[in-house]
Amino acid sequence: MFDYFVSAAITMLVVLDPIGLAPLFLGVTGGLSTEERRKVALRATAIALAILATFGAIGAPLLHALGITLPAFRIAGGLLLFAISFEMVFARRTERAPDEVENSAREHRLHNLAVFPLAIPLMAGPGAITAMMLLAGEARGDPIRLAGLFAITAVVVGLCLAVYLAADRTNRLLGVTGNAILTRLLGVVLTALAVQFVIDGIRGAFFA
Template structure:
C-alpha cells in the first residue's frame, strides 16, 4: 500500500502534467458556438476517454517496457527528462502556443463531434507527459493495491479536469492573461522539481543494477 506522501506526489505530478487551468482557454476555443449542454458532453467524453487511456498505461505500461527490454530505471531517466522539457516549456510559455497551434490544425481536419477524442482526450489531456508520468508512477506503485490506488489518483485528477472544463469560461475570466501566465510558470517550476526527482531515482536504480551485475 502506498504512503500518503507517495499518493500526494502522484496526484501532484499528474495534476501539473495534465494542467487543467491551462486547458481551459483551449477548451473554450475548441467548443466555440456550442451550447452549455454540448460543452458538458464534450468535456465528459474527453475526460472519460483520457482516463481510460491513462488507466491502460498504468496497468500495462511496465509490462510493455519489459517486453521491449527497457528497465524502469532507464524509463525514469527518459520520462524525467521529457517531463523536465515540458516544465521548461511551461515556464517559458512555449507549451501553450504549441497546444493552441495543434488545436487550430485539428479543428480544420476533424468534425466538431470528434473533438472530444482528438485533440481533447489525446493529446491535450492524455499527452506524452501524462502518459510518461503514469508509467513512471506505476513503476513506483508496483503492487496490486498500489496500482488500484494509482487508478484512484487518475480518477480524481480526471474528475478535477472535467470540473475545470465545466467552469472554463469563468476560470479563464477570473485568471486573465496575467493570472494564467503566473500559474503556468509556478506549475512548471513544481513539475521541473518532480522531473528532477524521477531522473535521480532512475539514475540510482540504474547504478544499483550495474553494481548487482556480475563481472
Template sequence: MEFLTNALVTLLVIVEPLALVPIFLATTQGFSADQRRQVAWRASVIAFVLLSLCAFFGEWLLTRLGISLPAFRIAGGLLLFSISFEMIFGLRAGRKSAVEREEIDKDHIIRVAAFPMAIPLLAGPGAIAATLLLAGQTGGSPSLMAGLIAVLAVVIVLSWLCLRIAERVNRLLGTLGNVVVSRLLGIILAALAVQFIIDGIRAAIRA
C-alpha cells in the same frame, strides 16, 4: 501517503486542469453548451481509461510495439502543432461556422473529445510517462496500484470540473474576446507543440 501525495502533485502539475479551459473553448468553437458538456465528459472518460490502462499495461505495450516515449512525445507535438496552425489562422472557426450547431452530430463530438481533448491534452505524453513511472514505483503492490488509480480519478474529475466552467468563461469573454483568445492560444499551443518535439528529440538523443 507519501507516494499518493507525490503522484497527485505530479499529475496535477503535468495535466494543468485550469490551463485546459481556454484551449477547450478554442477547440469547441461553434458548439452549444450541451455539446461542450458532452465533449468534456467524454474526453474525461477517455483520458481516465487510457491512463488507467497505461498504469497496468503501458510499458509492456510500448515495448512490444517497439515505440519509445520520446517518439510518442514527438508524435503528440506534431499533432498539436496542426491544431495550433488552424487556431491561429481561423481555419477551425471558418470550417465550424459553415455547419449549424444542430448539425454537429454525435460522431463529431466523439472525435473532438478523443482528439485533441483526451489525447494529447488530458492524457498527453507527459501524463502517460508520469503514469508509467508511478506505476513502476508501486512494485506490483495491489494497494499502491489501487491508490494510483484513485489519484488518476481525482485528477480527471478536477479536470472535468474545470472544463464545465468553460461555458461561463465563454460568455464572459464575448465574441471579440473569444477571437483574440483563440489566436493567442493558438500561438501558445504551437510553442507547446514545439517544446514537446524538442523534449522528445532530447530524450531520444540521450537514449
C-alpha cells in the same frame, strides 16, 4: 505509502494541469453550444481516464513489446498538437463549423474533438502517460498503491471535467471578440507547446 500517494497526487496535478486546460478547452471548442461543450467535456475526460488507466496497468510492457519509445511518443504528440494549433491561429475550426449542419456530421465532429486534441494529447499526452507508467512502476505491484494511483488519477481527471464545465461561464463573459482573441493567442501558445514536445522527444531520443 503516504509519501507515494502525495507524490502521485502532485505529479498528476502538475502534468494534467486542470486550470491550464480551461482556456485551451475554450479555444478548441469555439463555435459549440453549451450542451455540445458539456458532451465534449464528458467524453474527453472519460477517454483520457481510460487511456491513463490502461497505460498505468500495461503501458510499459506494451510499448516495449511494440518497440516504441517515450521520446517517439513525445514527437508524435507534438506533431499532432501542431496541426490543431494551426487551425486555432487561422480560425479554421470556427469557420468550418457552420458548414456541418447535419446532425450526424456534427455529432461525428464532437466525437472527434473529444478524442483529439482534448483527450489526446492535451490530457492523456506524453507527459501524463509517462508519469502514469513511472508511478505504476514505483508501486512495484502493490495492489493498494496501484488502487490509490488510479483513484488519484480519477480525482484529477474529475477536476479537469469540473474546470471544463465551468469554462462556459468564462466564454459568456469574454463575448465574441474576446473569444476570437483568446483562441488565436492560445493557438500560438499551443504551437509553442507542440514544438516543445518535439524538442523534448528529439532530446530524449538522441541526446539522453
